Amino acid sequence: GAHVAAIGEAARGLLGVVEDGLALGCLDAGRLPIRPAPCEPRAVADAVVRTLGALAAARGLTLAVDGEAAPAVLVTDAARVRQILVNLVGNALKVTRVGGVTIRVAPAAAGGVAWTVRDTGPGMSPAVRARLFAPWERPDEAVGEGAGLGLALSRALALALGGALTVETTPGVGSAFTLTLPATPPGR
Secondary structure (H helix, E strand, O other): OHHHHHHHHHHHHHHHHHHHHHHHHHHHOOOOOOOOEEEOHHHHHHHHHHHHHHHHHHOOOEEEEEOOOOOOOEEEOHHHHHHHHHHHHHHHHHHOOOOEEEEEEEEOHHHOEEEEEEEOOOOOOHHHHHOOOOOOOOOOOOOOOOHHHHHHHHHHHHHHOOOEEEEEEEOOOEEEEEEEEOOOOOOO
16 A cells, blocks of 8 residues: 555656756756746645655655645746655655654745745754755765755756745754745746
């Protein structure tokens, strides 16, 4: 049941690392397609929970969305946002031993939206945090296997969407990655 689903999810995650490498090459060349359309920020977060809920449950962790004040609609590429959030949540689940992960959806500046993925993992030292978004970096200390490439791609995707990906972390307490996107994508 849940373990088989989790193993399947892990295999897809490994395949995702290979695909991330290909996508990062495309992004560098400015070729990764971005297809903006109206979407519901809360619905995107809910879809991520549906995707990774079994993995969280198999590890005895909670995965929930906190989006009481979530903006109703945003014009962006929902598939790319979901890709970023699945990566962030997947990483968060890898490092969290007890407790769980939450995705908070909230209004950001000038009509934009912020999704914050918060974990109760070990947090990161300033040294690990400093090289977190470098392509091919794999800081073993906190992030887990294969995460470095995913974070580099996630940040590149966030920039391609006109937004930003930032992190706040406290050793021993946990980390919070925030994807912030503008109300409308760039060049529109």
